[in-house]
Amino acid sequence: MTEKTFTEAAREALSDAMDADPAIFVVGEGAGERGGNFETTAGLYEKHGPLRLCDTPICERGFIGMCTGAAMTGARPVVDFMFTDFILDGLGELINQTSKMQYMSNGRLKMPMVLRGCIGIGHSAATHHSGSYYPFFVHIPGFRVALPSNPADAKGLFATALRGEDPVFFMEHRHLLNLKGPVPDGEHRVPFGQAAVVREGTDATVVALTVMVHHALQVAEELSGEGISLEIVDPRTVAPLDVETILASVRKTGRLLIVDETFMPCGIGAEISAHVTEHGFDELDAPIKRLNGAHVPTPYSPSLERAVVPDRTTIEETVRELLAE
Amino acid sequence: MPYEIVMPRLGWNMEEGTLVEWLKKDGDPVIKGEMVCTIEGDKAAAEVESFEAGILKIPYASPPPGQTVPVGTLLGYVVAEAELETFDPNAGRADDAGSGAVAVGLTAVDPVEGTAPAGVSVPDPGTGDVAERATPAATGRERGAPAISPRARRAAQSAGIDWRRLQGTGRSGRIVERDVLGAARGLKAARGHGAERRHEAVRRIDRAMDGTFGKTNTGQGDMRQVIARRMAESHQTTAPVTLNTEADVTSLWSLISDACHPSWYDLMAGITAVALAEHPVMNTSWRDGVVLHDGIHIGIAVDTTGGVIAPVIRDVSGKSLPEIAAVTKSLIQNAREGSLTLDQIEGGTFTLTNLGMYDVDAFTPIIHHPQCAILGLGRAAPRVVVVDESSGETGVRRMMTLSLTFDHRIVDGAPAARFLQRIKQLAEAPESVFGKADGIQTGPS
Numbered sequence: 001m002t003e004k005t006f007t008e009a010a011r012e013a014l015s016d017a018m019d020a021d022p023a024i025f026v027v028g029e030g031a032g033e034r035g036g037n038f039e040t041t042a043g044l045y046e047k048h049g050p051l052r053l054c055d056t057p058i059c060e061r062g063f064i065g066m067c068t069g070a071a072m073t074g075a076r077p078v079v080d081f082m083f084t085d086f087i088l089d090g091l092g093e094l095i096n097q098t099s100k101m102q103y104m105s106n107g108r109l110k111m112p113m114v115l116r117g118c119i120g121i122g123h124s125a126a127t128h129h130s131g132s133y134y135p136f137f138v139h140i141p142g143f144r145v146a147l148p149s150n151p152a153d154a155k156g157l158f159a160t161a162l163r164g165e166d167p168v169f170f171m172e173h174r175h176l177l178n179l180k181g182p183v184p185d186g187e188h189r190v191p192f193g194q195a196a197v198v199r200e201g202t203d204a205t206v207v208a209l210t211v212m213v214h215h216a217l218q219v220a221e222e223l224s225g226e227g228i229s230l231e232i233v234d235p236r237t238v239a240p241l242d243v244e245t246i247l248a249s250v251r252k253t254g255r256l257l258i259v260d261e262t263f264m265p266c267g268i269g270a271e272i273s274a275h276v277t278e279h280g281f282d283e284l285d286a287p288i289k290r291l292n293g294a295h296v297p298t299p300y301s302p303s304l305e306r307a308v309v310p311d312r313t314t315i316e317e318t319v320r321e322l323l324a325e
Numbered sequence: 326m327p328y329e330i331v332m333p334r335l336g337w338n339m340e341e342g343t344l345v346e347w348l349k350k351d352g353d354p355v356i357k358g359e360m361v362c363t364i365e366g367d368k369a370a371a372e373v374e375s376f377e378a379g380i381l382k383i384p385y386a387s388p389p390p391g392q393t394v395p396v397g398t399l400l401g402y403v404v405a406e407a408e409l410e411t412f413d414p415n416a417g418r419a420d421d422a423g424s425g426a427v428a429v430g431l432t433a434v435d436p437v438e439g440t441a442p443a444g445v446s447v448p449d450p451g452t453g454d455v456a457e458r459a460t461p462a463a464t465g466r467e468r469g470a471p472a473i474s475p476r477a478r479r480a481a482q483s484a485g486i487d488w489r490r491l492q493g494t495g496r497s498g499r500i501v502e503r504d505v506l507g508a509a510r511g512l513k514a515a516r517g518h519g520a521e522r523r524h525e526a527v528r529r530i531d532r533a534m535d536g537t538f539g540k541t542n543t544g545q546g547d548m549r550q551v552i553a554r555r556m557a558e559s560h561q562t563t564a565p566v567t568l569n570t571e572a573d574v575t576s577l578w579s580l581i582s583d584a585c586h587p588s589w590y591d592l593m594a595g596i597t598a599v600a601l602a603e604h605p606v607m608n609t610s611w612r613d614g615v616v617l618h619d620g621i622h623i624g625i626a627v628d629t630t631g632g633v634i635a636p637v638i639r640d641v642s643g644k645s646l647p648e649i650a651a652v653t654k655s656l657i658q659n660a661r662e663g664s665l666t667l668d669q670i671e672g673g674t675f676t677l678t679n680l681g682m683y684d685v686d687a688f689t690p691i692i693h694h695p696q697c698a699i700l701g702l703g704r705a706a707p708r709v710v711v712v713d714e715s716s717g718e719t720g721v722r723r724m725m726t727l728s729l730t731f732d733h734r735i736v737d738g739a740p741a742a743r744f745l746q747r748i749k750q751l752a753e754a755p756e757s758v759f760g761k762a763d764g765i766q767t768g769p770s
Contacts, residue, residue, distance in 0.1 A: 254474075254476045254502055281475050282475045282476060282478075282479045283475070283476055284474060284475050284476055285474040285475075285476040285477060285495075285501050285502045286474060286495065286501065324495075324496055325495055325496050325499070325501070
């Protein structure tokens with residue numbers, strides 16, 4: 001184990017994979033000599049050169065199409081978008097081609113492609129640089145979506161993404177990029193579809209995503225002083241989604257809250273809620289609750305930004321409401 | 326294939342029935358043609374016969390005796406010995422369409438309106454279409470029933486608790502799991518003693534839970550459950566009648582300033598003890614018959630933050646007024662502190678309750694079941710009354726309304742009225758009771 005930041009841990013996974021597999025290459029604006037807007041590729045240009053650390057102009061749809069072709073023909077592209085918002089400029093390519101190619105080729109073509117970018121509200125980055133949008137990608141057959149919440153998972157999930165055969169969205173919350181934590185040295189993979197129970201408890205289950213895991217843990221710690229025992233589940237990937245671990249937790253607690261910074265309608269909370277009512281109705285002692293970011297475009301002002309995302313206060317309030325149900 | 330024992334339809338109009346009792350226990354061997362349980366429909370009772378030999382298995386979800394369930398509800402299985410190891414009675418019904426459910430017959434035993442001649446087995450005619458209605462657990466919220474969470478409903482079913490009687494603590498009164506578990510703890514305490522008779526069980530639940538409350542102060546929830554159950558039990562099983570009379574308590578009132586500072590409870594306990602000794606039929610309980618009590622032990626209803634509780638003054642007849650006052654004081658203090666012990670709560674033979682301090686004149690107390698009667702004390706208010714009828718002279722006197730509720734199963738109206746009249750007489754002439762310093766005279770002076 002070595003103490004590393006989230007970004008360092010993910011970069012270690014990328015660097016190790018690039019050393020091992022010459023088919024891996026990175027494209028993106030500033031991904032080359034600059035080392036990535038968020039240092040996602042720092043130091044790799046010097047090692048692997050401009051062919052494998054490929055700077056691009058601002059033309060998302062173009063380089064997504066190019067990378068889709070590269071993946072179809074045996075390479076392993078990693079597309080570094082800086083911000084997830086920019087992925088939206090290439091959605092036509094992604095949904096109409098990238099996600100369907102394995103199906104349309106009857107499995108003869110593989111689509112090993114990693115699409116990475118920052119998500120999250122909270123740096124006065126305004127409405128074009130604060131999006132998360134991962135529920136879109138969960139909706140489309142063929143995509144996988146990883147949402148690491150800590151450095152060790154960042155390394156492990158990225159390593160798994162780099163060795164799979166499907167297009168994977170690897171989403172990095174901006175608040176977590178400099179978060180430090182112990183990271184296993186050497187080879188470390190976290191399988192997709194395996195949630196982590198990050199805190200055990202008996203009174204209610206809180207499923208939290210990315211940065212919300214940390215808020216939920218703090219709330220759980222505070223409430224433990226009152227004898228309230230929360231179980232916190234971090235799904236780690238939402239496509240595939242580990243429904244079984246969530247159900248097992250609800251079987252224990254009877255109560256469920258899903259905390260997700262993204263918008264509520266048709267979101268991950270709705271998906272989890274539907275699974276639990278379908279498969280765990282008799283386990284429920286209270287209606288399922290969801291806590292999401294406000295359903296509005298992200299504001300620029302820091303005080304308004306704070307008002308549109310769940311925080312410790314709103315999580316605690318919602319937990320209390322859930323326990324009073 | 327294990328045979329299913331289901332709630333049979335005793336007549337075409339029968340929609341639901343009650344499991345009265347199992348004639349066999351879970352795990353008992355059953356021979357073909359043997360009766361396994363008794364059920365009761367609208368008009369008739371019937372024994373349910375197994376058409377197969379095997380071992381009786383009763384799943385957790387089976388309704389507890391006394392619960393009314395729809396026709397077709399699964400009660401149990403008769404499992405062949407060879408299948409026993411692989412069969413899980415709690416796994417749910419393999420075939421919910423219920424095609425194979427004609428495994429039981431029934432023999433009507435009701436002599437009056439039996440729907441089938443005695444000794445004739447009739448295949449259940451209703452199973453085919455009724456099975457689709459499934460068990461209560463699978464149906465939605467019944468009209469008029471309280472809301473209950475799915476988890477609590479399942480917990481109630483496995484604990485054999487009729488949740489329709491529970492008070493929910495969830496939002497807007499929804500019954501949640503903790504409500505069911507609380508009720509289940511009470512039931513378990515009762516079953517743990519191996520109580521056989523129903524009144525025994527009720528008594529033990531109350532004792533166990535009263536005791537728990539008193540010692541560990543588990544909070545209002547448990548105590549409310551006990552009170553709720555006892556009040557409902559009393560109201561449903563007794564034949565209560567309340568008599569009111571007014572007593573002139575002016576001289577009794579003057580005793581309040583006595584050195585020992587007696588309360589109304591102390592004074593009326595002394596008076597009631599004398600009256601009870603003269604009217605032993607009122608110092609009784611109903612336990613499948615009238616039980617006369619030798620001692621006179623009077624409970625006093627005390628209002629605490631957790632709810633009302635009635636600690637008992639023992640052997641009132643042998644005590645002087647100061648002694649009674651001392652006992653009462655400590656009982657009330659213990660009740661309010663939640664430190665009453667079991668022997669301070671049980672064994673009462675009669676109960677006093679007082680709402681006079683809240684300006685209540687008369688009320689209808691609920692009998693402290695299984696005791697025969699309870700006396701309610703109203704306020705002792707100064708009133709203008711006729712003191713001499715012939716001269717028409719009026720005067721200001723302290724008047725108190727006494728409300729006696731008695732169980733008409735035990736005693737009739739006239740003897741109860743005579744008892745109340747005697748209390749009135751003694752209350753109006755307290756010197757006959759409290760005249761001696763060494764103790765209360767229990768006989769007529």
